[in-house]
Amino acid sequence: MTEPAQTLRDSLYRTIRLIRRFEERSIDLVKAGEIGSGIHPCIGQEAVATGVCAALDPDDIILSSHRGHGHLLAKGSDPGRVLAEMAGRVTGIDKARGGSFHPSDLSAGVYNATGTVGHGAAIAAGIAWASAKAGDGKVIVSFFGDGAVSQGALLEGFNLAALWQLPVVYVCENNGYATTLPVETAVAGTITGRGEAFGIPSRSVDGQDPEVVLAAAAEAVARARSGGGPSLIECRTYRYHGHHTFELKARLKYRDETEIAAWRERDPMDIQAARVDAGTRERIDAEIEELLDDVVRFAVDSPRPDAVDAQDYQYATGLRTRAGVADA
Amino acid sequence: MPKLSYLKALNRALGDEMNRDPSVFVLGEDMNLALTNVTAGFLDRFGPDRVIETPLSEQGFTNFATGAAMAGRRPVIEFQIPFLLLLVFEQIANQANKFSLMSGGQHAVPVTYLMPAAGWRTGWGAQHSDQPYSIFAHMGVKTVMPATPADAYGLLTTAIRDDDPVVFFGPLASLGVREDVDFAELAPIPLGVGCVHRKGTDVTVVAIGHLVHDAIAVADELADEVSVEVFDPRTLHPFDWTGLAASLEKTGRLVVIDDANRSCGLGGEILATAAEEMRLIAPPRRVTRPDGAIVGASPELDVALQPTREQLVTAIQRVLKYGGDAA
Missing domain, CATH: 3.40.50.970 (Thiamin diphosphate (ThDP)-binding fold, Pyr/PP domains)
Incomplete structure (x- = not known):
């Protein structure tokens, strides 16, 4: 692997740092009651979104998952509008209709994050098919977790993408747990074996190092863009926090502290920080703190939606269905 | 033509x-x-x-x-x-x-x-x-x-x-x-707009899908004794509630024939909405499948569980017992 240019190294560090601090500030807002839904934090997994999205062009498209804030930020969504969405404010990327769980942001090429685990794989294939037929050269990335690899719908998506040689990159963020279920008790065979079964070039890489992820993603993106069909990348990673912020209260015992500590030894932010000079780091860190102060202020100060608008956007045609009571 | x-x-x-x-x-x-x-x-x-x-x-x-x-x-x-x-x-x-x-x-x-x-x-x-x-x-x-x-x-x-x-x-x-x-x-038909296939004044029969043809046949058969209006919603969601209300404004009596299960079927929704919001002079009735499955392996058993013209005739006769002069 050739070393990336220093500007790219700095940029990768900046993205990881932004995601890390964004998630930490978000957890503060969950605790403060500003994000009523809670969130699925991606702290510990930042190198995956960072490395993959660094391999993409602005016009490329990603499909996210329930643990999607990192994908949005790495793909270029406005952090203030992302946080406002999570906080249920009308200034959010989806006008408070998607929330933390189901974000779309077409301005950044984030098409959606379906809540039905693994089902983005075939949606991605459909977008990729339309792109390929239009000849627009776009590459579609579908992010999912290790839990998704036991879903039949994911494998149906693999089959269609491989059968029709579509420009898709499947990225499995294997963080070791499907909510509380350890991957080794859930997945027979291997994750890459699922791709190989369909003739999809499949690699398992260190998901803690953004430069390793970037190199694997660049190879897969180049294959997709040149008409070579789909790829699968398993990124071995870890989340330091619970599956969801409900674990701040639930204290579920499905993994021990030594395991978490061992993964923290290979922290993606530390790994990339070591490749950036101290002065640059300090400047980036300071810029991010300043940015996030503005982001939090923007989100919290933004208006909440009006209840009379609850049926807006239910239908693309603007159809309004009748009310839930007869004489409303 | x-x-x-x-x-x-x-x-x-x-x-x-x-x-x-x-x-x-x-x-x-x-x-x-x-x-x-x-x-x-x-x-x-x-x-x-x-x-x-x-x-x-x-x-x-x-x-x-x-x-x-x-x-x-x-x-x-x-x-x-x-x-x-x-x-x-x-x-x-x-x-x-x-x-x-x-x-x-x-x-x-x-x-x-x-x-x-x-x-x-x-x-x-x-x-x-x-x-x-x-x-x-x-x-x-x-x-x-x-x-x-x-x-x-x-x-x-x-x-x-x-x-x-x-x-x-x-x-x-x-x-x-x-x-x-x-x-x-031949032209596009807007969603949510029903169709009156046969005009009538005594009872509105809402028929869905292929049962529209059965409803028209029953209406013809009963033409000497009762004036049946056959209303075909065509779209099930969004439903043409305005069209149904206009029909009931005339007839005040409602029978639905619906080839779906009885519980939580569309027929139940049509009856409920009519009862809540529209003019009815008789308790409405519906003819549906029972809950559960059509057998599907033997015509005698299969047909026994599907809505029939005879059931529709009976339902029409029952609603006509109410409301005075029409029957």
Whole structure:
């Protein structure tokens, strides 16, 4: 692997740092009651979104998952509008209709994050098919977790993408747990074996190092863009926090502290920080703190939606269905 | 005037839309041989980029269509068997139908789910004989079930042009129905607008799908004793409540005949809404399937569980006992 240019190294560090601090500030807002839904934090997994999205062009498209804030930020969504969405404010990327769980942001090429685990794989294939037929050269990335690899719908998506040689990159963020279920008790065979079964070039890489992820993603993106069909990348990673912020209260015992500590030894932010000079780091860190102060202020100060608008956007045609009571 | 069959109307509507709009394409199983005849001749006319034969992978290709629709296409998925719509209920009701909402209006998902042979067919078994339209209407998915060839043409055209997902049920029992049509007058029919096939003043019969034809036959049969208005909603969601209210304003009596299960079926919803909001001078009645399944393996047992003309006659006679002068 050739070393990336220093500007790219700095940029990768900046993205990881932004995601890390964004998630930490978000957890503060969950605790403060500003994000009523809670969130699925991606702290510990930042190198995956960072490395993959660094391999993409602005016009490329990603499909996210329930643990999607990192994908949005790495793909270029406005952090203030992302946080406002999570906080249920009308200034959010989806006008408070998607929330933390189901974000779309077409301005950044984030098409959606379906809540039905693994089902983005075939949606991605459909977008990729339309792109390929239009000849627009776009590459579609579908992010999912290790839990998704036991879903039949994911494998149906693999089959269609491989059968029709579509420009898709499947990225499995294997963080070791499907909510509380350890991957080794859930997945027979291997994750890459699922791709190989369909003739999809499949690699398992260190998901803690953004430069390793970037190199694997660049190879897969180049294959997709040149008409070579789909790829699968398993990124071995870890989340330091619970599956969801409900674990701040639930204290579920499905993994021990030594395991978490061992993964923290290979922290993606530390790994990339070591490749950036101290002065640059300090400047980036300071810029991010300043940015996030503005982001939090923007989100919290933004208006909440009006209840009379609850049926807006239910239908693309603007159809309004009748009310839930007869004489409303 | 030339005769048009229901099946040919589907073929014609889909072909016309594919001619008119290059973003329209059709996908499904056994498409290359046009097994259901809906797409007869399409592979030659439109080529394999717009007539896509899929593997037996309903969840996968239904999500695939969602993605293609998000990217600007107008997919039409043809399903051969009604229960396949239950297999992909999640993909339609919980995904395709919610992306406009969840994206705050950024996405439209204009997919048409075409089920050209819904309902019971002799000997095809308990798993091939359902009419699951009520559950799509229940979940707020736009759902149409035209009864006549011209309506099939008009509503399939509208479904394809609509920016939201639309499920199209073509009842198997209607596929052979033929009517005289002026081809130049075939036109889109708006969603949510019902049709009075036969005017009457004593009782409104709401009939859904192929049962429209049974209702018209019963109305003719009873013409000497009672004036029956036959109201065909054509669209099940959004429902033409205004049209139904106008009919009941005249008749004040309501019978629904609905080839769906009784509990939580559309017939129950029509009765409830009429009772809450519309003019009724007699307790309304409905004729439905019982809860549970059609047997599907023996015509005698199968037919015993389906709504019949005799049941409709009895229901009409019962509602006529109320309200004084009409009976």
